Amino acid sequence: xxxxxxxxxxxxxxxxxxxxxxxxxxxxxxxxxxxxxxxxxxxxxxxxxxxxxxxxxxxxxxxxxxxxxxxxxxxxxxxxxxxxxxxxxxxxxxxxxxxxxxxxxxxxxxxxxxxxxxxxxxxxxxxxxxxxxxxxxxxxxxxxxxxxxxxxxxxxxxxxxxxxxxxxxxxxxxxxxxxxxxxxxxxxxxxxxxxxxxxxxxxxxxxxxxxxxxxxxxxxxxxxxxxxxxxxxxxxxxxxxxxxxxxxxxxxxxxxxxxxxxxxxxxxxxxxxxxxxxxxxxx
Amino acid sequence: xxxxxxxxxxxxxxxxxxxxxxxxxxxxxxxxxxxxxxxxxxxxxxxxxxxxxxxxxxxxxxxxxxxxxxxxxxxxxxxxxxxxxxxxxxxxxxxxxxxxxxxxxxxxxxxxxxxxxxxxxxxxxxxxxxxxxxxxxxxxxxxxxxxxxxxxxxxxxxxxxxxxxxxxxxxxxxxxxxxxxxxxxxxxxxxxxxxxxxxxxxxxxxxxxxxxxxxxxxxxxxxxxxxxxxxxxxxxxxxxxxxxxxxxxxxxxxxxxxxxxxxxxxxxxxxxxxxxxxxxxxxxxxxxxxxxxxxxxxxxxxxxxxxxxxxxxxxxxxxxxxxxxxxxxxxxxxxxxxxxxxxxxxxxxxxxxxxxxxxxxxxx
Amino acid sequence: xxxxxxxxxxxxxxxxxxxxxxxxxxxxxxxxxxxxxxxxxxxxxxxxxxxxxxxxxxxxxxxxxxxxxxxxxxxxxxxxxxxxxxxxxxxxxxxxxxxxxxxxxxxxxxxxxxxxxxxxxxxxxxxxxxxxxxxxxxxxxxxxxxxxxxxxxxxxxxxxxxxxxxxxxxxxxxxxxxxxxxxxxxxxxxxxxxxxxxxxxxxxxxxxxxxxxxxxxxxxxxxxxxxxxxxxxxxxxxxxxxxxxxxxxxxxxxxxxxxxxxxxxxxxxxxxxx
Numbered sequence: 001x002x003x004x005x006x007x008x009x010x011x012x013x014x015x016x017x018x019x020x021x022x023x024x025x026x027x028x029x030x031x032x033x034x035x036x037x038x039x040x041x042x043x044x045x046x047x048x049x050x051x052x053x054x055x056x057x058x059x060x061x062x063x064x065x066x067x068x069x070x071x072x073x074x075x076x077x078x079x080x081x082x083x084x085x086x087x088x089x090x091x092x093x094x095x096x097x098x099x100x101x102x103x104x105x106x107x108x109x110x111x112x113x114x115x116x117x118x119x120x121x122x123x124x125x126x127x128x129x130x131x132x133x134x135x136x137x138x139x140x141x142x143x144x145x146x147x148x149x150x151x152x153x154x155x156x157x158x159x160x161x162x163x164x165x166x167x168x169x170x171x172x173x174x175x176x177x178x179x180x181x182x183x184x185x186x187x188x189x190x191x192x193x194x195x196x197x198x199x200x201x202x203x204x205x206x207x208x209x210x211x212x213x214x215x216x217x218x219x220x221x222x223x224x225x226x227x228x229x230x231x232x233x234x235x236x237x238x239x240x241x242x243x244x245x246x247x248x249x250x251x252x253x254x255x256x257x258x259x260x261x262x263x264x265x266x267x268x269x270x271x272x273x274x275x276x277x278x279x280x281x282x283x
Numbered sequence: 284x285x286x287x288x289x290x291x292x293x294x295x296x297x298x299x300x301x302x303x304x305x306x307x308x309x310x311x312x313x314x315x316x317x318x319x320x321x322x323x324x325x326x327x328x329x330x331x332x333x334x335x336x337x338x339x340x341x342x343x344x345x346x347x348x349x350x351x352x353x354x355x356x357x358x359x360x361x362x363x364x365x366x367x368x369x370x371x372x373x374x375x376x377x378x379x380x381x382x383x384x385x386x387x388x389x390x391x392x393x394x395x396x397x398x399x400x401x402x403x404x405x406x407x408x409x410x411x412x413x414x415x416x417x418x419x420x421x422x423x424x425x426x427x428x429x430x431x432x433x434x435x436x437x438x439x440x441x442x443x444x445x446x447x448x449x450x451x452x453x454x455x456x457x458x459x460x461x462x463x464x465x466x467x468x469x470x471x472x473x474x475x476x477x478x479x480x481x482x483x484x485x486x487x488x489x490x491x492x493x494x495x496x497x498x499x500x501x502x503x504x505x506x507x508x509x510x511x512x513x514x515x516x517x518x519x520x521x522x523x524x525x526x527x528x529x530x531x532x533x534x535x536x537x538x539x540x541x542x543x544x545x546x547x548x549x550x551x552x553x554x555x556x557x558x559x560x561x562x563x564x565x566x567x568x569x570x571x572x573x574x575x576x577x578x579x580x581x582x583x584x585x586x587x588x589x590x591x592x593x594x595x596x597x598x599x600x601x602x603x604x605x606x607x608x609x610x611x612x613x614x615x616x617x618x619x620x621x622x623x624x625x626x627x628x629x630x631x632x633x634x635x636x637x638x639x640x641x642x643x644x645x646x647x
Numbered sequence: 648x649x650x651x652x653x654x655x656x657x658x659x660x661x662x663x664x665x666x667x668x669x670x671x672x673x674x675x676x677x678x679x680x681x682x683x684x685x686x687x688x689x690x691x692x693x694x695x696x697x698x699x700x701x702x703x704x705x706x707x708x709x710x711x712x713x714x715x716x717x718x719x720x721x722x723x724x725x726x727x728x729x730x731x732x733x734x735x736x737x738x739x740x741x742x743x744x745x746x747x748x749x750x751x752x753x754x755x756x757x758x759x760x761x762x763x764x765x766x767x768x769x770x771x772x773x774x775x776x777x778x779x780x781x782x783x784x785x786x787x788x789x790x791x792x793x794x795x796x797x798x799x800x801x802x803x804x805x806x807x808x809x810x811x812x813x814x815x816x817x818x819x820x821x822x823x824x825x826x827x828x829x830x831x832x833x834x835x836x837x838x839x840x841x842x843x844x845x846x847x848x849x850x851x852x853x854x855x856x857x858x859x860x861x862x863x864x865x866x867x868x869x870x871x872x873x874x875x876x877x878x879x880x881x882x883x884x885x886x887x888x889x890x891x892x893x894x895x896x897x898x899x900x901x902x903x904x905x906x907x908x909x910x911x912x913x914x915x916x917x918x919x920x921x
Contacts, residue, residue, distance in 0.1 A: 006745045010746055020776065
């Protein structure tokens with residue numbers, strides 16, 4: 001059908017930069033270009049992918065992505081259940097949660113630094129209140145191994161987005177489904193367990209994948225708040241790309257390929273989950 | 284109330300606000316076991332609010348609700364033994380048809396064997412047993428409604444509350460789903476309270492019909508009572524009567540209207556109530572089906588032109604403009620009488636005969 | 648007797664809890680904004696002071712001073728974001744419409760392909776694209792950064808318009824054609840007026856995507872294209888918190904103004920774009 005062909009052509013145009021970028025990264029990773037005398041081959045890929053720092057950086061970025069997405073989801077679910085009505089309190093709560101939507105990731109990360117840093121506002125307030133004696137007693141929340149700062153900043157930024165998705169699920173037929181369940185004999189708790197939560201979960205699941213992959217690649221959040229050891233994958237990629245040792249620059253292409261593959265897998269999962277919802281027909 | 288002991292549903296003096304408006308005030312009604320009561324009314328009079336209040340989905344300000352002899356006024360929706368069905372089927376999208384129907388049993392903790400038996404029984408009754416494992420989205424509109432019906436009855440509620448249940452279906456499917464409703468309802472013996480704006484639907488289903496009017500006045504009776512002897516002109520209009528003329532009525536029972544002069548039953552005069560000092564009063568003349576027939580043009584009475592003929596399965600009828608009212612008058616067979624017109628066409632000159640027993644009068 | 652029965656509403660203790668949570672929520676969402684405002688109006692506000700002692704308007708004055716680099720960055724960002732918005736919208740409007748007209752797997756694949764430039768980690772995308780942009784002489788230039796910004800913006804807006812056109816019944820255009828309208832007249836008199844609100848939202852979104860962009864600008868611009876986010880980034884790294892704060896507020900304001908559009912986009916695309 002011609003509609004199908006045109007739609008696919010549009011998709012190809014849009015994905016072309018990714019394909020070109022991927023192709024160049026692949027050429028760089030195999031030293032076909034920019035190899036500085038290195039013979040073309042898989043040697044660089046093998047070497048880079050056997051580095052512990054690469055896998056630790058990947059795992060760390062994934063940890064941060066999963067942790068912040070989970071927390072954001074929890075927050076969004078709780079808030080969407082607590083403030084699901086039309087009263088002034090409900091609307092005010094939902095309006096407040098719009099504020100982080102307006103913050104670029106960079107600014108969210110900057111605020112994270114200003115609040116959570118060793119001499120940040122939190123430390124100052126705790127000192128002022130006498131909870132800690134001086135800033136040395138402040139637990140490390142920024143550039144720490146577990147990425148508390150990154151996780152808090154990303155949770156803060158992404159929860160409102162998920163809340164919007166949840167609110168859309170509940171404000172559609174959501175209220176009707178809950179009523180049907182009540183009148184068919186389910187208690188409030190059973191409605192939550194058997195109707196509301198499954199509906200929210202299905203509505204949210206593709207968005208969770210989207211949020212996680214954004215968190216995974218959130219360069220500006222990590223560059224301000226993440227530790228240098230382990231160095232998260234996006235930071236490692238950027239570091240290698242501008243490495244003064246020119247021979248190492250092509251390493252960045254190996255890492256870019258790795259990131260892109262992870263990103264494309266996320267796109268596939270996202271699309272699968274989304275089409276499942278579309279087939280089932282809500283949201 | 285005398286029915287209270289036996290009725291499935293007893294609503295007494297119920298008041299429901301809608302927003303800032305007064306909403307429903309002081310509604311009382313009852314539904315007997317196995318009975319189908321249909322409430323009609325224009326949109327916005329509060330039909331849905333009435334059902335939702337009975338189901339426990341809306342706050343009420345006053346009144347009491349008894350279902351199956353239990354006062355449920357203060358109970359949660361799931362404890363009332365009444366199932367409320369929305370206009371759209373609202374099958375849970377994350378569950379299969381089977382699991383949708385199983386829902387009321389699962390939340391009550393029924394055993395797996397019992398669930399399987401009863402769900403298939405319910406699905407068989409609505410002819411959906413072969414589609415049990417499908418996702419709701421893959422069902423047609425009529426099938427979705429029947430699945431929702433199976434889900435509603437599987438827990439054997441005492442009362443089904445149906446809110447315009449067939450309005451989103453096309454006419455053919457409507458009959459299909461309506462038949463399914465009657466089948467399962469009669470099989471399981473539950474009572475039904477249904478609201479609709481569709482009079483045809485009301486008259487097909489109802490053991491008793493109620494008319495809900497703006498401000499919350501509710502009149503209930505058997506279809507025969509309601510259609511044949513409506514208590515007010517507004518109720519007559521709500522029930523679809525359109526042939527209404529202005530007239531005057533004398534104490535002696537002489538009724539004058541644009542169609543001519545007839546004499547009506549003196550008891551009817553008492554009904555509309557003429558004050559003793561008045562010689563005549565202005566009335567609204569409701570012409571029931573069968574009230575009018577076409578006759579050859581009178582020499583001493585009003586004569587009209589047939590504007591247009593219409594034909595249908597019920598026979599031929601002539602459209603006649605009388606003042607501002609357009610009347611459809613059946614063209615009767617030869618047997619109707621000597622002076623009846625058996626054939627006519629657009630432009631034919633006619634007069635109209637009124638059968639006094641088919642006229643209802645209301646104070647104007 | 649008129650008794651008041653409100654069983655479907657929350658209990659008193661529930662209300663108290665909801666209100667308490669609301670205060671926490673207000674702190675959680677508004678404190679960062681307040682901190683930035685205070686910081687942008689203070690001088691030498693260092694630990695352990697919990698409140699600034701010296702107030703100043705100098706950080707804001709810098710934005711109007713003719714020769715300031717922050718003002719330059721602001722203007723560059725405005726130009727970049729405006730052009731990104733216009734060009735991405737021009738591409739995405741017909742693209743979204745074409746995808747919306749298809750059904751089944753081609754539609755899903757096309758949507759997935761549109762999502763790819765949004766979802767791929769930007770630093771990886773930038774690394775890959777840098778090479779090709781160098782080849783055509785655009786890396787390190789405004790033009791190259793513009794191209795880089797348009798790529799995710801066009802993908803995102805295509806998803807946005809796909810949602811908008813899915814809610815829009817194309818049969819209305821057929822109706823207009825049979826009523827005598829030419830193709831052009833249909834666009835001018837039917838499609839564009841009906842889609843005026845989504846187009847406005849789309850322009851705002853693409854503006855914001857470019858406005859907030861960091862890694863693509865850094866890598867493709869190679870430090871030579873200094874936008875407002877890059878200036879904020881540099882100020883944070885240099886420890887100039889006040890300058891970072893005033894720049895951050897400037898970065899937030901357009902998005903706050905366009906919040907309604909952002910909400911629509913989230914619901915329509917189910918994707919985080921910013």
